[in-house]
Amino acid sequence: MATKQFKAESKRLLDLMINSIYTHKEIFLRELISNASDATDKLYYNAMKEGKTGITRDSLPIELTLDKANRRFIIEDHGCGMTAEEMENNLGTIAHSGSLAFKNENEKQDDIDIIGQFGVGFYAAFMVAKHVEVVSRAAGSDEANRWESDGADGYTVAPCEKAENGTKIVLTIKDNTENENYDEFLEPYRIQGLVKKYSDYIRYPIKMDMTRSRMKEKPADAGDDYKPEWEEYTENETLNSMVPIWKKSKKELKDEDYNSFYTQKFYDYQPPLCHIHSSVEGAVTYTAMLFIPSHAPMDYYTKDYEKGLQLYSNGVLIMDKCADLLPDHFSFVHGMVDTADLSLNISREMLQHDRHLKAIAQSLEKKIKSELLKMQKDKREDYEKFWAAFGRQIKYGAYVEYGAHKELLQDLLMYHSSTEDKLVSLAEYASRMKEDQKYIYYACGETIDKIKLLPVMETLSDKGYEVLCMDDSIDEFCVKMLAKYNDKEFKSIADADLGLDSEDEKEEIKKLSEDNKDVLEALGKALEGKVKKVELTSRLKSHPCCLRAEGPVTLEMEKVLNQQAAVNGGQSVHAERVLELNAEHPIFKKLCALQAEGSDKVSTYADILYTQALLIEGMPVDDPVAYANAVCNLLS
């Protein structure tokens, strides 16, 4: 059976091209400038191949002209141009790409960045133009031709005059409609903005007349009452930067260059803490320039913040915020990636599911981490600034991914310390651990000062053990997720067993508890409904009592989760409380004596001690008046 060719309804296809591929009409300019750049590249490539000298990129500008009165927008290049046949093939055949054919026919050269590949970009012109005229003269030919079309109804090609080789595209911009403003594409500042946005790194100068105003020079004979006068002037300006800073050699660039690029590009008023400039060749080839800001943007910790890096392919902007290039825990990073290795989709607005992109993202993640570690080691002040701005995001990353990024993120974490007057890393803590120290101790609370005053702190500092002090609501959740740092387990100082007691000491407490069973039971009864039990502990030094939680919810977690529930609605949680008493404290001795006397004061003491323990932990007190009265009674 003979295989038949598919037929295409060209009118419908063109309509699809024009109206369905691109989400933004402004893309037309990117496409036409990219075509002009490709055509110029081809000419440049051939000139180099033929050994022609004297041709420089600067001598091959892409010229833009706005003729507002006639609604015309002209894009002219001095590239390879097209013959009549090429016009038929390239502009008359949808999805035929002369540029792709050129790329395939010629060896890849470092100096050539052909952009076109799908053979559809040109038709984007019809998104904004009601009439398109292409006048072109192929390099080396004396003949020129004019291709004209109003879109769906086909095109004409006819010979014409053109003095030089190259292509001139004349768009007649559509009239405004109720919903669409096309006039914007006749405004020089808008066009300048679009060139900057999408085509800043096209390697040929993109030039346009710009009208600006300036103060007139003061005449020599101007009197005291001279008032400055302004005048308008027009200058042919190059709109694009051409060579992206990331394509320049690192040796050429100073910190100031990176900083001023960053502040301008990302509208930050402060320079970044550091930059990462890296060119990678291998399985994937890319250049990246990343910046770590010195402060969090206003919306950083809100859902409005959009993470992502700018993604360029051959110097053309593909995506302004490519989220897939950055993991959430490094969402604060700004910057760009330039790679020719991407599978672009036809509109160049999206990427096909791309393994290269994944590989780039993974490699960037490692680079960001190592840069941060370097800063932590060598520029501690900067790192502390970074930590103040984005530490929460790192902790959140360690927590939310269920510890999946443990290895990656744990070394970046910083905490206050009970022994040091600065923030410390886990590695620094581990390096100071005592020989007999089994755990990494941490304590959570409202403020660092309050944490340092927690009763159990004394016991650990007597041992010479450092305690990490955590005052951020996410801290405890994060540490629980990490569970260990290297081979050392984390241990909350609110745990019943801090691993400090010998077997003999444990036995001793057990025996003491047996001996004082009555008083402990009486106290438990007095606090029924408030605590699960009352126990003796060896965790205290000078304090008579403290509170701990039993079960998965700690006292800190109860505070945090209930605060969140109060804001967002939701169920409140309750930590099972255990009141621990210091068996060595005179208060306990007093309680034992009162119990032996059969005094009813035991229950008042129980209430006072429990409320004090709540206050020390920063927990809410149900009835502060009853507590105040009980203390007053005792005093009087």
Ligand SMILES: Nc1ncnc2c1ncn2[C@@H]1O[C@H](COP(=O)(O)OP(=O)(O)OP(=O)(O)O)[C@@H](O)[C@H]1O
């Ligand atoms: N200014 C120009 N000078 C010379 N040839 C051009 C010019 N503009 C377009 N062409 C030719 O027309 C072809 C089709 O252009 P079009 O923009 O539709 O697709 P493309 O650039 O090849 O691919 P893509 O859709 O990926 O942009 C190009 O491949 C090129 O051969």
